[in-house]
Amino acid sequence: xxxxxxxxxxxxxxxxxxxxxxxxxxxxxxxxxxxxxxxxxxxxxxxxxxxxxxxxxxxxxxxxxxxxxxxxxxxxxxxxxxxxxxxxxxxxxxxxxxxxxxxxxxxxxxxxxxxxxxxxxxxxxxxxxxxxxxxxxxxxxxxxxxxxxxxxxxxxxxxxxxxxxxxxxxxxxxxxxxxxxxxxxxxxxxxxxxxxxxxxxxxxxxxxxxxxxxxxxxxxxxxxxxxxxxxxxxxxxxxxxxxxxxxxxxxxxxxxxxxxxxxxxxxxxxxxxxxxxxxxxxxxxxxxxxxxxxxxxxxxxxxxxxxxxxxxxxxxxxxxxxxxxxxxxxxxxx
Numbered sequence: 001x002x003x004x005x006x007x008x009x010x011x012x013x014x015x016x017x018x019x020x021x022x023x024x025x026x027x028x029x030x031x032x033x034x035x036x037x038x039x040x041x042x043x044x045x046x047x048x049x050x051x052x053x054x055x056x057x058x059x060x061x062x063x064x065x066x067x068x069x070x071x072x073x074x075x076x077x078x079x080x081x082x083x084x085x086x087x088x089x090x091x092x093x094x095x096x097x098x099x100x101x102x103x104x105x106x107x108x109x110x111x112x113x114x115x116x117x118x119x120x121x122x123x124x125x126x127x128x129x130x131x132x133x134x135x136x137x138x139x140x141x142x143x144x145x146x147x148x149x150x151x152x153x154x155x156x157x158x159x160x161x162x163x164x165x166x167x168x169x170x171x172x173x174x175x176x177x178x179x180x181x182x183x184x185x186x187x188x189x190x191x192x193x194x195x196x197x198x199x200x201x202x203x204x205x206x207x208x209x210x211x212x213x214x215x216x217x218x219x220x221x222x223x224x225x226x227x228x229x230x231x232x233x234x235x236x237x238x239x240x241x242x243x244x245x246x247x248x249x250x251x252x253x254x255x256x257x258x259x260x261x262x263x264x265x266x267x268x269x270x271x272x273x274x275x276x277x278x279x280x281x282x283x284x285x286x287x288x289x290x291x292x293x294x295x296x297x298x299x300x301x302x303x304x305x306x307x308x309x310x311x312x313x314x315x316x317x318x319x320x321x322x323x324x325x326x327x328x329x330x331x332x333x334x
């Protein structure tokens with residue numbers, strides 16, 4: 001009996017500590033958001049400069065705190081370039097941002113990961129499982145491709161079981177291209193204000209780096225869609241009896257219309273896929289092949305499936321158009 005009481009007391013103490021941390025965190029975020037309009041790069045630079053030799057350390061710590069409190073990271077990144085130059089500025093920016101991401105991740109994991117794990121189900125459970133299955137690859141991808149807000153994503157990833165070390169390393173290297181680009185942009189801006197030499201070259205280089213940082217996510221998004229399947233490869237895999245979910249995402253009239261459909265296809269229109277995704281949950285870890293009239297809707301379907309944790313989803317190149325051009329068999333019309 002005393003053991004049970006002690007255990008219960010320990011649980012109560014832990015919950016109280018968590019509640020205290022949560023209250024402090026929410027108060028800090030509320031305060032930071034309330035005064036964010038008064039926060040700008042000039043004020044930050046002036047304040048950091050007063051620290052003299054301790055300026056880099058102070059800057060990284062403040063950057064990390066800003067990430068935890070949902071303050072805009074772009075202001076810090078530009079300020080880091082202006083204060084410390086393109087090389088050291090990129091290092092300090094990247095270190096501060098990664099430290100802040102790590103702190104938010106740990107706070108979220110301490111406060112709520114167990115609670116979410118016990119209560120998650122259905123679609124949320126599949127999303128978390130899919131993220132955990134991707135692990136560091138998912139972290140690196142979302143850092144390179146900013147689909148979600150940086151500060152919010154830090155807390156969201158803390159709710160998963162992604163190893164902390166993998167999260168930190170993937171975050172650091174995933175944020176590297178953007179950190180270099182925007183740090184140099186801040187440096188070029190300072191040089192422009194100061195009237196330094198080679199302003200045109202520095203400005204053009206800054207714009208080029210930003211353009212590259214913007215292009216890399218698009219390239220990765222394209223690659224992440226999964227390799228497109230040629231119609232001949234699809235036919236061979238179907239004929240071999242491979243357990244594939246052939247997902248036709250055309251509307252029902254098109255599915256039954258003049259182009260016909262493949263005999264083993266399952267029809268879930270793209271517009272209904274999100275709400276009917278539970279129907280195909282058994283194929284989260286199995287091959288899913290999406291097709292439509294060409295491949296426009298199927299690309300969107302594969303992106304949706306990837307976001308919901310489906311690990312092996314592909315697009316059929318040119319869809320039913322290619323299937324009919326080859327003269328492959330269609331399901332008999334009713």
